Amino acid sequence: xxHRDPLTxxxxxxAARVRRNVERVQAAADARGVALRPHVKTHKxxxxxxxxxxxxxxxxxxxxxxxxxxxxxxxxxxxLVAYPVLLDEAGLRRAxxxxxxxxxxxxxxxxxxxxxxAPLAGRVAISIEVDSGHHRTGVAPGEAGAVAAAAADAGIxxxxxxxxxxxxxxxxxxxxxxxxxxxxxDAAADAxxxxxxxxxxxxxxxxxxxAASLAAPRVPDELRPGVYLFGDAQQWELGRTGPxxxxxxxxxxxxxxxxxxxxxxxxxxxxxADRAAYATGFGRLLDHPDARIVQLSEHHAVVELxxxxxxxxxxxxxxxxxxxxxxxxxxxELWIDGEPVPVAARGRNA
Amino acid sequence: xxHRDPLTxxxxxxAARVRRNVERVQAAADARGVALRPHVKTHKxxxxxxxxxxxxxxxxxxxxxxxxxxxxxxxxxxxLVAYPVLLDEAGLRRAxxxxxxxxxxxxxxxxxxxxxxAPLAGRVAISIEVDSGHHRTGVAPGEAGAVAAAAADAGIxxxxxxxxxxxxxxxxxxxxxxxxxxxxxDAAADAxxxxxxxxxxxxxxxxxxxAASLAAPRVPDELRPGVYLFGDAQQWELGRTGPxxxxxxxxxxxxxxxxxxxxxxxxxxxxxADRAAYATGFGRLLDHPDARIVQLSEHHAVVELxxxxxxxxxxxxxxxxxxxxxxxxxxxELWIDGEPVPVAARGRNA
Numbered sequence: 001x002x003h004r005d006p007l008t009x010x011x012x013x014x015a016a017r018v019r020r021n022v023e024r025v026q027a028a029a030d031a032r033g034v035a036l037r038p039h040v041k042t043h044k045x046x047x048x049x050x051x052x053x054x055x056x057x058x059x060x061x062x063x064x065x066x067x068x069x070x071x072x073x074x075x076x077x078x079x080l081v082a083y084p085v086l087l088d089e090a091g092l093r094r095a096x097x098x099x100x101x102x103x104x105x106x107x108x109x110x111x112x113x114x115x116x117x118a119p120l121a122g123r124v125a126i127s128i129e130v131d132s133g134h135h136r137t138g139v140a141p142g143e144a145g146a147v148a149a150a151a152a153d154a155g156i157x158x159x160x161x162x163x164x165x166x167x168x169x170x171x172x173x174x175x176x177x178x179x180x181x182x183x184x185x186d187a188a189a190d191a192x193x194x195x196x197x198x199x200x201x202x203x204x205x206x207x208x209x210x211a212a213s214l215a216a217p218r219v220p221d222e223l224r225p226g227v228y229l230f231g232d233a234q235q236w237e238l239g240r241t242g243p244x245x246x247x248x249x250x251x252x253x254x255x256x257x258x259x260x261x262x263x264x265x266x267x268x269x270x271x272x273a274d275r276a277a278y279a280t281g282f283g284r285l286l287d288h289p290d291a292r293i294v295q296l297s298e299h300h301a302v303v304e305l306x307x308x309x310x311x312x313x314x315x316x317x318x319x320x321x322x323x324x325x326x327x328x329x330x331x332x333e334l335w336i337d338g339e340p341v342p343v344a345a346r347g348r349n350a
Numbered sequence: 351x352x353h354r355d356p357l358t359x360x361x362x363x364x365a366a367r368v369r370r371n372v373e374r375v376q377a378a379a380d381a382r383g384v385a386l387r388p389h390v391k392t393h394k395x396x397x398x399x400x401x402x403x404x405x406x407x408x409x410x411x412x413x414x415x416x417x418x419x420x421x422x423x424x425x426x427x428x429x430l431v432a433y434p435v436l437l438d439e440a441g442l443r444r445a446x447x448x449x450x451x452x453x454x455x456x457x458x459x460x461x462x463x464x465x466x467x468a469p470l471a472g473r474v475a476i477s478i479e480v481d482s483g484h485h486r487t488g489v490a491p492g493e494a495g496a497v498a499a500a501a502a503d504a505g506i507x508x509x510x511x512x513x514x515x516x517x518x519x520x521x522x523x524x525x526x527x528x529x530x531x532x533x534x535x536d537a538a539a540d541a542x543x544x545x546x547x548x549x550x551x552x553x554x555x556x557x558x559x560x561a562a563s564l565a566a567p568r569v570p571d572e573l574r575p576g577v578y579l580f581g582d583a584q585q586w587e588l589g590r591t592g593p594x595x596x597x598x599x600x601x602x603x604x605x606x607x608x609x610x611x612x613x614x615x616x617x618x619x620x621x622x623a624d625r626a627a628y629a630t631g632f633g634r635l636l637d638h639p640d641a642r643i644v645q646l647s648e649h650h651a652v653v654e655l656x657x658x659x660x661x662x663x664x665x666x667x668x669x670x671x672x673x674x675x676x677x678x679x680x681x682x683e684l685w686i687d688g689e690p691v692p693v694a695a696r697g698r699n700a
Contacts, residue, residue: 006700007416007440007700008436008700009699009700010700041648063648063649064649066357083605083649084605084606084613085605086358086603086605086615086663086664088664090355090357109606109608110606110607110608110663112663113663131608131609135609135611135645135652136611136613136645136647136650136652137605137606137608137611137613137650138606138608139608140609166647253436255433255434255435255436255487256434256459256460256487256488257460258459258460258481258487258488258489259481259485259490261485261486261487263434263486263487265436265699265700266699267699268622268624268676269675269676269679269697269699270699272618272623273622273623273624273625273673273676274618274623275623275625295485295486297486297516298391298413298675298676298679299413299414299433299699300486300487302485302486313436313460313462313463314436314438323623325619325648326618326619326623326648329619329648329680330679330680330697331697332697347619347680347681347682349359349615349616349617349619349620349649349680350356350357350358350359350360350615
């Protein structure tokens with residue numbers, strides 16, 4: 001097998017589409033004066049993060065210290081960990097080591113989190129996570145004042161407030177989520193100011209709320225979309241990307257057509273098992289918009305192809321995963337324009 | 351960080367429970383005269399496969415040639431690939447190389463599959479996959495005769511017929527699925543015999559149908575359970591395992607308790623996103639049987655703990671993944687009795 005003929009299933013990336021997606025979103029953000037700090041959990045590949053930063057993005061967002069370690073080791077030097085990082089003994093040591101090589105901002109969503117972060121004062125800044133309606137982590141906006149005041153008392157820089165409008169992941173929810181996000185960030189910044197702490201960056205954003213945020217009368221200072229550079233079936237179903245902009249597919253082989261069922265060798269161990277309530281299947285086919293993956297096991301995808309003729313066993317089809325972040329995190333490499341590139345931060349959950 | 355204090359989230363295995371699960375199932379199979387050929391896709395670890403074989407199992411089952419390569423390289427020498435393996439040029443070369451070091455049987459579910467396998471005659475045997483109701487891959491039982499006859503014509507050994515009773519994965523479905531499985535295997539073997547081909551092994555089995563198979567009036571010759579050595583939340587919900595037999599958990603840290611919500615650092619990138627229709631959540635807690643994971647994102651599990659007191663940030667809890675095969679395939683290592691062991695076949699989808 002040559003490197004240009006990988007075994008199926010494998011993840012294939014169209015670099016021209018990635019560049020086009022990145023440049024289009026950057027131009028739209030520039031036009032509104034919004035900074036972009038993309039969430040690199042989507043791709044986990046330092047080369048793609050560099051492409052984003054070279055296009056004008058101000059830095060990167062990660063979810064874990066492990067992801068930060070991978071990207072900082074590769075030369076990325078401005079990192080927000082958009083997560084309430086557990087700063088226990090190991091967390092403090094790791095954050096301090098990262099801060100020697102990069103500007104590091106870590107998420108905090110409680111006064112207790114500030115207390116844990118205190119030994120990093122002067123080296124690491126915090127961003128206060130705010131709940132804008134997703135009800136996961138994050139303080140209520142009005143409580144950001146107490147967290148900011150605790151940071152001031154401990155001598156810790158408050159670099160910003162941030163939120164994840166996860167409730168934007170529903171059909172038609174983009175505008176409402178974008179509005180809720182901005183209101184929560186404003187309220188949090190006001191609450192901090194009332195305690196004497198100015199918050200320089202109000203950071204929001206997700207791929208499904210991106211267009212709504214950029215079209216709204218006012219915008220946050222910074223947005224953190226992730227999926228936008230690849231697109232996926234979820235965004236396609238939500239109408240936030242079209243098939244012409246999908247830049248990553250899982251190339252799969254037909255392994256069985258018994259009984260007229262088309263079965264591919266890309267199962268949940270290649271595509272991920274994510275299925276949103278509104279999704280019409282477990283993935284879509286880039287070249288057959290009417291097709292749906294109707295049954296998914298670990299190594300089988302059963303496809304309803306619609307009116308398309310039955311393919312032959314051995315034929316390769318391009319699958320668009322439901323959730324591209326999950327598919328990437330299953331793969332050891334992405335094949336970018338036919339060359340294998342390691343998914344350097346794969347599996348770095350800690 | 352010492353090797354004995356891994357960062358969360360990580361997968362922890364209780365070796366004594368694994369041995370107990372393996373030995374209990376082996377004893378039950380021995381009592382019925384059924385061979386066991388466990389599906390090692392569940393653990394992907396050669397050391398655990400050796401433990402199973404040493405307990406008396408006749409060989410291993412895998413899903414891909416890549417998994418076969420990992421286990422054969424580690425010395426396992428009797429392998430069924432229970433999948434309609436695509437024997438294109440690369441597939442033929444890889445199967446031939448494996449056959450030099452192990453007894454290899456590959457799945458076939460079409461006459462065309464036999465034609466593709468023909469160059470391996472005398473080196474690799476086939477097992478004919480039969481559909482017993484799961485409607486994925488596999489020929490209708492009556493059509494196994496044509497496949498067997500084609501194999502005889504090509505000089506290919508028919509080692510058996512096999513099926514996966516995936517419809518056993520529903521509450522109460524075990525006995526019906528076990529009966530359907532046996533009927534399909536019998537019908538396939540009869541169809542082959544009618545074409546002059548004796549089928550030595552009728553192979554079935556799954557963890558949820560295992561107890562029903564072993565309790566039935568007649569049994570297949572061989573069963574291929576996978577999950578039974580670890581258990582998982584899905585089997586727990588189905589009543590096919592109890593918490594005292596769960597041998598693998600994902601150890602996670604509490605990272606937030608804002609608003610009374612308990613949020614753990616084990617999300618879908620550590621646990622997998624599998625959610626069966628009957629599951630009551632995205633995972634369970636081993637030490638809190640009433641708790642449920644009610645919301646899951648990539649790095650967040652939101653837990654409803656029931657009546658248990660609110661844990662502290664930093665406290666570690668043991669999560670039972672919904673589908674253990676998916677969780678294992680996300681991890682680079684299992685911590686078995688506190689020592690890291692590589693998940694050698696992780697990600698070997700091809």
